[in-house]
Amino acid sequence: MSAVKPAEPASVTEKAPINWVTTLMFAFTTLPLFTVLPWYLWTHDVSGWAWFWGVAFLYANGIGITAGYHRLWAHRSYKAHPILKVGYALFGGMAIQNSILIWASMHRIHHQHVDHVDKDPYSAQRGLWYSHIGWMLRDYPSSELDFENARDLKDDKIVMWQHRNYLALILGMNIGLPVLLGLAYGDLWGFVLITGFLRLVVNHHVTFFINSLAHFWGRQPYTTTNSARDNDFLAFLTYGEGYHNYHHLFQYDYRNGIRWWHYDPTKWLIAACSWLGLAKDLKRVPDFKIKRAMLQAQFERAREKLALSTAANSNRLNELQHLLEQEWQQFSSTVAEWTRLQSEKFDTAKQQLSDKMHERMHEAQAQWEHSEMRQKLVAMERKLEESLELQRQRVQLLRTQMAYA
Numbered sequence: 362m363s364a365v366k367p368a369e370p371a372s373v374t375e376k377a378p379i380n381w382v383t384t385l386m387f388a389f390t391t392l393p394l395f396t397v398l399p400w401y402l403w404t405h406d407v408s409g410w411a412w413f414w415g416v417a418f419l420y421a422n423g424i425g426i427t428a429g430y431h432r433l434w435a436h437r438s439y440k441a442h443p444i445l446k447v448g449y450a451l452f453g454g455m456a457i458q459n460s461i462l463i464w465a466s467m468h469r470i471h472h473q474h475v476d477h478v479d480k481d482p483y484s485a486q487r488g489l490w491y492s493h494i495g496w497m498l499r500d501y502p503s504s505e506l507d508f509e510n511a512r513d514l515k516d517d518k519i520v521m522w523q524h525r526n527y528l529a530l531i532l533g534m535n536i537g538l539p540v541l542l543g544l545a546y547g548d549l550w551g552f553v554l555i556t557g558f559l560r561l562v563v564n565h566h567v568t569f570f571i572n573s574l575a576h577f578w579g580r581q582p583y584t585t586t587n588s589a590r591d592n593d594f595l596a597f598l599t600y601g602e603g604y605h606n607y608h609h610l611f612q613y614d615y616r617n618g619i620r621w622w623h624y625d626p627t628k629w630l631i632a633a634c635s636w637l638g639l640a641k642d643l644k645r646v647p648d649f650k651i652k653r654a655m656l657q658a659q660f661e662r663a664r665e666k667l668a669l670s671t672a673a674n675s676n677r678l679n680e681l682q683h684l685l686e687q688e689w690q691q692f693s694s695t696v697a698e699w700t701r702l703q704s705e706k707f708d709t710a711k712q713q714l715s716d717k718m719h720e721r722m723h724e725a726q727a728q729w730e731h732s733e734m735r736q737k738l739v740a741m742e743r744k745l746e747e748s749l750e751l752q753r754q755r756v757q758l759l760r761t762q763m764a765y766a
């Protein structure tokens with residue numbers, strides 16, 4: 362048997378062959394912005410409508426990617442009406458970020474192997490440029506296609522229709538639409554340059570920020586196990602996808618910004634669609650789990666701070682350590698109580714449902730929703746949530762005290 366040389370990891374073979382299709386596409390769409398566009402703006406009056414439609418398509422493309430490609434197809438965080446899916450397929454497709462099938466399959470790999478140098482297709486560990494755009498300019502082994510993780514998408518007729526007709530779709534939407542509108546408004550070149558080229562390139566880079574900047578710049582309130590960050594400014598640019606630290610921990614939540622003041626237009630659109638009956642089964646992570654993650658991250662930080670502390674006042678340090686340990690004990694018992702409550706809830710629901718098996722299923726479900734037992738369990742759950750919130754504030758205070766110890 363001949364000895365087989367182990368394959369070199371992708372990170373070592375940096376000089377993968379150039380992907381000419383994407384490289385030329387980026388060159389062809391970006392070049393006019395630095396040549397023809399400035400000259401045209403200097404010498405011609407561009408109609409306000411070209412800008413208006415440019416912004417409208419920028420948002421339509423962005424939301425097509427975030428609400429459609431990302432939260433619906435890659436993460437299945439809700440179910441959408443076919444009309445909505447067709448809209449996402451058309452306008453998300455117009456963004457020229459590949460077909461839904463390819464995009465979502467790669468994105469699932471990104472989550473599964475986040476930060477892995479050879480497996481994550483746009484690993485932040487390979488640098489800002491690589492995770493932003495570099496990964497698309499060469500045929501890296503980490504971008505090899507394998508739809509094993511996207512069997513559900515292969516069964517989706519709209520996804521497959523878009524995949525088969527992708528080239529016609531991007532040409533029709535990116536050339537056809539601006540040209541038609543330009544002719545209708547009597548400003549053909551203004552529309553081609555602003556609504557066509559500028560809109561496309563801006564949308565490219567703001568979406569790419571989610572893979573690049575959102576893994577480098579911002580806070581990590583929920584987890585430090587990967588490089589993803591929460592960043593309000595990026596959320597503003599990326600149609601609400603800037604709460605990326607939350608998203609990497611709770612990828613099945615249809616929300617990325619979970620507070621009412623978080624800028625997440627993608628979440629607002631999905632919620633509005635559910636009001637209109639165009640979306641259903643919106644998945645949300647229970648508040649308790651979110652608070653548990655935040656507290657866990659705080660405990661980790663507090664322990665790190667204590668371990669690094671070289672304060673002269675060792676009594677004070679011991680005292681803080683003791684307080685932190687007490688908080689940890691209480692945290693563990695709250696979490697254990699919550700877990701017990703969940704299984705009790707599950708068992709009682711199962712029991713009540715099976716008692717009513719002879720009746721129609723949804724009636725039994727409705728009865729359970731309103732049953733006294735359920736109300737009681739929910740109230741207990743709220744109490745545990747509140748106690749976690751209070752504890753979060755106490756641990757926060759402890760960490761502030763540590764800074765002065």
Ligand SMILES: [Zn+2]
Pocket residue numbers: 471571572576589605609
């Ligand atoms: Zn990410």
Ligand SMILES: [Zn+2]
Pocket residue numbers: 431435436468472608612
């Ligand atoms: Zn994701």
